Amino acid sequence: REQKECPPDSELLGRNTWAFLHTMAAYYPEKPTPEQQHNMKKFIALLSMFYPCHKCASHLREDLKTNIPETCSNIKLSDWFCKLHNSVNVRLGKVEFDCSKVLERWRDGWKDGTCD
Numbered sequence: 001r002e003q004k005e006c007p008p009d010s011e012l013l014g015r016n017t018w019a020f021l022h023t024m025a026a027y028y029p030e031k032p033t034p035e036q037q038h039n040m041k042k043f044i045a046l047l048s049m050f051y052p053c054h055k056c057a058s059h060l061r062e063d064l065k066t067n068i069p070e071t072c073s074n075i076k077l078s079d080w081f082c083k084l085h086n087s088v089n090v091r092l093g094k095v096e097f098d099c100s101k102v103l104e105r106w107r108d109g110w111k112d113g114t115c116d
């Protein structure tokens with residue numbers, strides 16, 4: 001029988017969106033062209049306009065007024081998203097993630113081989 005899945009709440013939507021955003025940042029070019037950098041900034045601005053959790057989108061728009069995305073490499077962009085995610089973690093009372101491990105979490109797998 002067909003399984004009836006329900007629409008995502010803000011938690012499931014958030015988990016899935018973070019997985020996408022951190023993975024996208026990890027696989028962003030090491031040396032992006034000016035056009036790629038421009039488009040990534042635009043993408044983030046558009047995300048803040050259309051993200052379908054209105055409270056979250058509004059927080060993001062507020063944040064982006066002073067916190068400019070760092071788009072000059074995959075490492076910089078990953079670090080920027082990690083810090084952005086940590087600011088949400090703090091707001092929600094969650095533990096902060098160690099941003100030195102962001103590429104292990106989202107691209108390379110843990111150094112101890114857990115994901116091999």
Ligand code: FAD
Nearest residue numbers: 010011014015017018055056059060082083085086088097
């Ligand atoms: P999540 O926070 O979804 O994290 C998923 C996984 O990412 C974690 O298990 C961990 O392995 C990894 N991770 C955790 N922190 C980091 C980090 N800093 N860098 C890299 N990886 C990390 N919810 C609200 O209630 N209010 C808001 O204002 C709000 N704003 C949001 C804004 C955006 C742009 C997004 C994408 C989501 C937002 N959310 C908001 C949702 C919220 O951030 C969580 O996704 C949701 O609460 C589910 O949390 P979780 O504990 O399952 O883990």
